Amino acid sequence: MSADLLHLDFKLRRPGFKLEVDKTLLLDGVTAVFGPSGSGKTTLLRAIAGLELPDEGCIRFGDAVWFDSAAGNVLSAHRRNVAYVFQDVRLFSHLDVRGNLDFAARRAARAGRSPDFETAVEASGIGSLLERPAASLSGGESRRVALTRAILSCPDLLLLDEPLTGLDRAARRAILPYLRELPERSRCPVLYVSHDLEEVAALASQIVVIDSGQVSASGPVAEVSRTLDLGPLSDAAGPASLVEARIQSVEEGGGLMRLTIGDVPVYLPAARDARSGETVRLFIDARDVAIALRPPGPVSIRNVLPAHVHRIVSKDISAEVLIDLEVGGAIIRAQITRAALEDLSLETGQAVHALMKSMRLAGDFR
Amino acid sequence: MPDLGPVILSLQLAGVTTVILLMIGLPLALWLAYTDSRFKPVIEAVTALPLVLPPTVIGFYLLLLMNPDAPLGGIWGSLTGGTLSFSFAGLVIGSIVYSLPFMVQPLQSAFEAVGRGPLEAAATLRASPLDAILHVLLPQSARGLLTACVLTFAHTIGEFGVVLMVGGNIPDRTRVISIAIYEHVESIEYAEAHVLSAGLLAFAFVTLVGVYALNRSYRLRVS
Numbered sequence: 267m268s269a270d271l272l273h274l275d276f277k278l279r280r281p282g283f284k285l286e287v288d289k290t291l292l293l294d295g296v297t298a299v300f301g302p303s304g305s306g307k308t309t310l311l312r313a314i315a316g317l318e319l320p321d322e323g324c325i326r327f328g329d330a331v332w333f334d335s336a337a338g339n340v341l342s343a344h345r346r347n348v349a350y351v352f353q354d355v356r357l358f359s360h361l362d363v364r365g366n367l368d369f370a371a372r373r374a375a376r377a378g379r380s381p382d383f384e385t386a387v388e389a390s391g392i393g394s395l396l397e398r399p400a401a402s403l404s405g406g407e408s409r410r411v412a413l414t415r416a417i418l419s420c421p422d423l424l425l426l427d428e429p430l431t432g433l434d435r436a437a438r439r440a441i442l443p444y445l446r447e448l449p450e451r452s453r454c455p456v457l458y459v460s461h462d463l464e465e466v467a468a469l470a471s472q473i474v475v476i477d478s479g480q481v482s483a484s485g486p487v488a489e490v491s492r493t494l495d496l497g498p499l500s501d502a503a504g505p506a507s508l509v510e511a512r513i514q515s516v517e518e519g520g521g522l523m524r525l526t527i528g529d530v531p532v533y534l535p536a537a538r539d540a541r542s543g544e545t546v547r548l549f550i551d552a553r554d555v556a557i558a559l560r561p562p563g564p565v566s567i568r569n570v571l572p573a574h575v576h577r578i579v580s581k582d583i584s585a586e587v588l589i590d591l592e593v594g595g596a597i598i599r600a601q602i603t604r605a606a607l608e609d610l611s612l613e614t615g616q617a618v619h620a621l622m623k624s625m626r627l628a629g630d631f632r
Numbered sequence: 633m634p635d636l637g638p639v640i641l642s643l644q645l646a647g648v649t650t651v652i653l654l655m656i657g658l659p660l661a662l663w664l665a666y667t668d669s670r671f672k673p674v675i676e677a678v679t680a681l682p683l684v685l686p687p688t689v690i691g692f693y694l695l696l697l698m699n700p701d702a703p704l705g706g707i708w709g710s711l712t713g714g715t716l717s718f719s720f721a722g723l724v725i726g727s728i729v730y731s732l733p734f735m736v737q738p739l740q741s742a743f744e745a746v747g748r749g750p751l752e753a754a755a756t757l758r759a760s761p762l763d764a765i766l767h768v769l770l771p772q773s774a775r776g777l778l779t780a781c782v783l784t785f786a787h788t789i790g791e792f793g794v795v796l797m798v799g800g801n802i803p804d805r806t807r808v809i810s811i812a813i814y815e816h817v818e819s820i821e822y823a824e825a826h827v828l829s830a831g832l833l834a835f836a837f838v839t840l841v842g843v844y845a846l847n848r849s850y851r852l853r854v855s
Contacts, residue, residue: 315756316755317752317755342755342760342761343752343755343756344754344755344756344757344758344759344760344761344763344764345758347758348756349756349757350753350756352749352752354749356749356750356752356753358750358753358772359772360768360771360772360774369754369757369759369767370758373757373758373759373763374758377758415757419756419757419758425756
C-alpha cells in the first residue's frame with residue numbers, strides 16, 4: 267500500500283453539465299467519491315483515467331503530469347498506469363475468463379510490471395471460471411473477473427465505478443471483504459465511486475463528496491460524516507447516520523458483542539470476523555431511533571443510550587422531523603413525527619434517552 | 633466446354649478489389665463509426681452514392697477521369713506509360729468505387745455495435761489504440777468483417793454497367809463474366825449464356841445464404 271498525491275485542478279464542460287474540481291487528495295487505501303446520481307462522480311473518474319479530456323486545467327499524479335492544458339500535455343489513457351473497473355463491467359466478450367486476465371497480465375509484464383496470475387486468481391476465488399466464456403458469467407462472477415483483471419494490470423491507481431451496482435445482497439456480501447482488501451492486494455490506492463452511503467462506510471477511509479459538479483467536502487469518512495449531512499446526498503432510502511464504534515469484547519454471551527461509542531456501551535449480534543479492539547462503523551437508519559424523556563421500563567430494545575439533543579432539523583411542510591442526538595461524542599440522527607416533537611417538547615441541549623431499535627456494522631448486508 | 637477466361641478474370645478482379653477495398657474501408661469505417669465530426673453525414677452520403685446511382689453514371693464519370701488528359705488518367709500514364717480506360721487496372725478502380733458501400737457499411741455497423749466501451753476498457757489495461765483495434769475491436773467485429781468481404785467480392789463479380797463503360801469487352805483483359813453473358817446473348821449463343829448465367833445465379837444464392845446465416849444483423853442499409 268502506498269500513499270500518493272492526486273492533484274486535480276480542472277474544468278470540464280459538456281452540454282448541460284459542468285464539472286469543476288480544485289483539490290489535492292492524499293490517496294491512501296480506499297477513497298470514496300460519493301454523491302447523488304448525475305453529480306459528476308463518473309465523469310471525474312473518467313477524467314482521471316484519461317477517457318474524458320477536461321477543457322482546461324491540470325491533473326497530476328505523484329510526479330507524473332497526466333493533463334496540462336497550459337503546456338498542451340495530454341497523457342493517453344493507456345500510458346497513465348491506471349486500471350478502471352466500469353459500472354457495466356466490460357469484460358472482452360470474444361475471450362474467455364483466462365483470456366481476459368491474460369490480456370491485462372501480458373501488457374502489464376510488457377510495461378515492466380510483475381503480475382502474479384496465480385495469487386490474483388486464488389484471492390478472488392475465480393479459479394473454476396477460467397475456461398468459461400466471459401458472456402456466460404453471472405453479475406457477481408463478472409465483477410470478480412473484472413476486479414481481478416484490473417489487479418493483474420498492476421496499476422498505480424485503481425479506479426472503481428460502482429462495482430456493486432446491480433448485485434443482490436448475497437453477491438454484495440460475498441464480494442465486500444474482497445473489496446476491503448483491494449488496496450493491500452493491488453498495492454495501490456483505490457478511488458471508489460458510489461452513491462451508497464453504507465458501501466462508503468464499509469470500505470472507505472476517506473471520502474470526496476461531489477454535488478452538482480463540484481467537490482463539496484473531502485477528508486476522513488468519520489470526520490466528513492460528522493460535519494456534513496450526507497443523508498440527502500445519498501440515493502439510499504431515507505436519512506441515516508454513520509458512527510464509529512470500538513469493539514470491546516466479542517463474547518458477551520447470548521451471541522452478542524460489546525462496543526463503545528465514545529464511552530457509551532452498545533450491544534450487537536457478534537459478527538463473524540469481528541476482533542476486539544477493532545474500530546468499526548455502525549450504520550443507523552434514522553427511522554430505527556426512538557426518543558424517550560425518561561429511561562423506559564421493561565422494553566425489548568437492548569440499546570437505550572444516554573443522549574443530548576444536539577440539533578432539531580425541522581422542515582415546515584414535512585410531517586417528519588429529524589433530531590440529531592449526541593451520544594458519546596458522536597451524532598446519531600433520529601426521525602420522529604412532528605406530533606411527537608410537540609408532545610415531548612424537545613429542546614436543544616436537553617438530556618434524553620435514545621432507543622436504538624436496530625443498528626448494524628456498515629456493509630454487513632444481513 | 634465454355635471459355636474459362638471471363639470466369640478467371642472475374643475472380644481476379646473481385647479478389648484484388650476486395651483486398652484493396654478492405655485496406656480503404658477499414659480506416660474509413662473506423663472513422664465513420666467513432667467520429668463526432670459534423671462532416672460525418674456528408675462522408676456517409678458519398679460512401680452510399682454507388683447504391684443509388686445508375687452504374688452508367690459512375691462509369692461515365694470514371695471514364696472522363698481516366699482519360700489520359702484528365703488528372704487520374706494523366707498520373708497513371710506518367711507512372712506506368714499505359715492508359716487506365718479499357719485496362720484491368722481501370723476495372724479495379726471502377727469496382728472499388730462501385731463496391732465501396734458493400735465494404736464500408738457492414739464494417740461501420742459492426743464497429744458501432746461494438747461501441748467505445750471495449751476500446752476504453754482496453755485503454756485502461758495499457759493497450760494502445762492500435763493494440764485495442766487489433767486485439768479487441770477486430771476480433772469482436774469478426775462476423776461483420778467477413779460479411780463485408782463476402783458481399784464486396786460477390787458484388788464485384790456481379791457488376792456490369794461500370795465494367796462495360798470503363799473496360800469495354802477485351803478478352804482476357806476486361807471481358808468479365810457479366811460482359812461475356814451479354815455478348816453470348818447478343819450473338820444468340822444461349823447455351824453458353826446459360827452456363828455462365830446459371831453459374832452466377834448459383835454463386836450469388838449460395839453466397840447470400842451464407843451471409844444471412846452468418847449474421848442477420850449486418851444487412852445493408854441505404855442511409
